Every structure is written in C-alpha cells, then in structure tokens.
Amino acid sequence: MxxxxxxxxxxxxxxxxxxxxxxxxxxxxxxxxxxxxxxxxxxxxxxxxxxxxxxxxxxxxxxxxxxxxxxxxxxxxxxxxxxxxxxxxxxxxxxxxxxxxxxxxxxxxxxxxxxxxxxxxxxxxxxxTPPAPPAPVERPLPLIPDAIGQQSIRGANAYIETHRGCTGACTFCQVPRFFGREIRSRGLEEIREEVRAFREKGATRLSVSGGTGSLYGYDGAIDNDAVIALLEMLAEELGPRNVSAPDIRVDAITDEILEAIQKYTIGWLFFGFESGSDRILRQMGKGVTVAQMHDAVEQSRQHGLKVAGCFIVGYPTETAEDYTATKDFIAAEMLDDVFISVAEPIPRTPLADLVLRTPHPENPVFAPHEGEYRSLRLTEAEARWFDLSQHADMYKPLLHVVTDEVFSLYLSEARKQGEDVRRVTALIEKYDR
Missing domain, CATH: 3.40.50.280 (Cobalamin-binding domain)
Structure with a gap:
C-alpha cells in the first residue's frame, strides 16, 4: 500500500x-x-x-x-x-x-x-481495544528524509532514541505513562548502524533522546559503563563536537558520566529544574530537592560543562513566594542558558487533573496580573514567563541586553504560551470535566 x-x-x-x-x-x-x-x-x-x-x-x-x-x-x-x-x-x-x-x-x-x-x-x-504489548527495542532502520541535514531541533538534526521509559513520575510529563517506568535500552551496535544511516543522509549533529539520557543501560541503578560506551561510540561516528546528551535528571548523574559528557559531546547539560521551590517540586512529583539541584550544577561545572535549565511557571499552586524562589535559584547559579514554559496540562496527566480541580480565578494561567506589568494586560502566568525571561538574561555569564526587539519578542511569546495553555485547558474541560 x-x-x-x-x-x-x-x-x-x-x-x-x-x-x-x-x-x-x-x-x-x-x-x-x-x-x-x-x-x-x-x-x-x-x-x-x-x-x-x-x-x-x-x-x-x-x-x-x-x-x-x-x-x-x-x-x-x-x-x-x-x-x-x-x-x-x-x-x-x-x-x-x-x-x-x-x-x-x-x-x-x-x-x-x-x-x-x-x-x-x-x-x-x-x-x-486492549493495549498492544510494549514494542521490542530492536527495529528496522528509520525512514530518514533526504533533507535531514537541514533540520535543526535545539541545534541537532535529530534526536535518536537510545532507550525507552523513565524512572521519574513528574506530574506534567507523559513519558513514563506512555512508555512505562521500566528502562528498555537498545543494543549499542544497532544504534551505531542507525547513526551511520543518519550520517549518510547528511545529518551532522545528533542528540541522545529517551527521557533522561543517562538512563541508558539502567537496570535498577545507573550504568556508568553503558552510558560512557554509548557516548564514546557516538563521538567515534560523528565527532565529539557533533554529539549532545542534553536532558538529564539531577539525581541521575555521576562523576564518570559527567566526565564522559565533557569528553565525548558538545559539553552542555540541560537539567529539568522546573522550580526553585521545594514545595512546588513536591507538587510536581520531581523527586528531587533544590539542594540537589544546586549540587548538580556545582558538580557539572567541576567537569567544565555548560549548564542550562528548564523551568515551568504558572503551575496551578505556585504562589508569589514559590516564583521568587525560582528567581533566586537562577540568580544564584548564573545558568548558561534558560528555557521557560507556562505549565501546560497534557491531558490525562496528574497536572491535568489538578487544573480541572482549580477554579479559573485561582489558576495563574487565567488570573490577571496585578503587579508591575499590569499595563501589559497579562495573566499572572504570562507575567511570570515574561519577567523570568528577562531576569534569566541578567544572570547569564555572557552579557544579554534586553533591547526593544527582545522585549517585544518576550512579550509576544508570553502571550502565546498563555493562550496555548488556555486552549488546552478548555479541551480538557470539554472531555474530562
């Protein structure tokens, strides 16, 4: 067919x-x-x-x-x-x-x-119908488009899957609910064959995907040898400055893995910090503390790595004090880059259930902002996205100037994220309320 x-x-x-x-x-x-x-x-x-x-x-x-x-x-x-x-x-x-x-x-x-x-x-x-059984991790080569070398996803042509599953239980994420919490890792030589197929099609930089990159080979504990062998193989095939293993949990790192990331990749880490508030981290089911986050940044920098952080604002229970704690964390760590999103309730996740239980006037995504950005007519979640974006720029190691153009871009993105989340919320309310 x-x-x-x-x-x-x-x-x-x-x-x-x-x-x-x-x-x-x-x-x-x-x-x-x-x-x-x-x-x-x-x-x-x-x-x-x-x-x-x-x-x-x-x-x-x-x-x-x-x-x-x-x-x-x-x-x-x-x-x-x-x-x-x-x-x-x-x-x-x-x-x-x-x-x-x-x-x-x-x-x-x-x-x-x-x-x-x-x-x-x-x-x-x-x-x-009843669910299909989990798919085997052995599979034929993917259908790689001829233009793959022109694609850029956070700097990589593609994210390749090295394993499935995640040991975490974050309330906003569907990865463990979609693939399960058991880690299923692919064979190293099968991944090598796939990398070569991508390279032959013109791909020059690939990223490791699978929820948390350092869980490759996980069987009840972090497998340093498996992760190091994976990164070394990727560097052999692509060159170390064409490999990234970005998304890692702060409780899933070791000195051996950090050293391998420094040696075999572009030298960046992306931690899903999400919040600087221990209370919100517990609400999110992150399973880590702010103290662990600080330790992870320090440990990573001891290995000469660049550290980026992902943050979520506008979580339904986030207070002004929780938000200030996030700002304080960013100021203290001076992260090399920051990615921010308004809390989006992916359907059928615990976050979506919480959003359904939260009246609109109490939800930062709907509640009007009454603070310093009041004249911009933003919701509280949008104002926090807008404010945190500028705040993070102030504390990056390299100078970032908030020009009128940057100001307008941040304002537009804040409004877009707020509107997108409200649309998803309306969809959830339509089917699950």
Missing part, C-alpha cells in the same frame, strides 16, 4: 521510526512534514502536540482525505488520549501507545475489534 507518514513541521524520530517499520512491512512509504497526501492510499499522522488537535488546518486536512475515500490513522504522543483525537479530528482510527506492531497490521487488515492498540468510533460509540 502506498502510504505517507506526516509529522507536521519537523521530521520527528517517532515518524521516521514508524516510516521504517511500514517500509519493512513491504509498503511503499514517504515521509512528509507538510499536510499533503499526494497520491498515497493511506495517511498516517504522527502528532506530537496537543495543539495539533485544535488546528483548523489539521481538521480540514483529515476531513478532505477521508472524503476522498482514503483512511487516516493518527498516532504519536497524542494517542495517550484517543477520545480527544477522535472527537476533534475524526480520523478513521487512533493508534494508541507504541505503534510498531499495530500500524502494519492496521494497514494490512484495516480496523478490527480484535486488533490491540487502536481506538475508533463504531455506531457513535468510542471503542478502545
């Missing part, structure tokens, strides 16, 4: 992986980052953001393809809430969870109540 796998905007690893699986099953398959079905006989949409479900262009595309008599199947992270996908986009079916086994069977035999891991509408009722 002639099939197109569509990953809107960017060629995600998940879309490339499913493309490779479909190709291995004997189908003619193409990968696209635009909403175009061409002459494909079936369309697979790999959607990685809840925002896709509310995109009018996406809805029109699905409707037009189905009107032409061709099936549309949707998978990816959004499949964790299939009722939302069916209700908003109305595809033929949703591939729920890991789709490596389900997608080829769906293409070959269509929708069937005995097919595990699918959701569809039958007679006006939503049917969700």
């Amino acid at each position: 002639k099939t197109v796998v569509i990953s809107p905007g960017i060629a995600t690893y998940g879309a490339m992986l499913i493309g490779g699986v479909v190709r291995e099953a004997g189908h003619e398959v193409a990968l696209s980052t635009s909403l175009a079905a061409g002459d494909a006989e079936a369309v697979l949409l790999s959607l990685y953001s809840t925002q896709h479900l509310m995109d009018p262009e996406m809805k029109a595309f699905v409707a037009s393809v189905r009107a032409s008599g061709r099936p549309v199947y949707i998978g990816g992270p959004v499949s964790a809430y299939p009722e939302y996908v069916l209700g908003e986009l109305a595809p033929d079916a949703v591939v729920v969870g890991e789709g490596e086994a389900t997608v080829p069977r769906l293409l070959a035999g269509g929708i069937h109540p005995d097919l595990p891991g699918v959701a569809y509408v039958d007679g006006g009722k939503t049917v969700v």
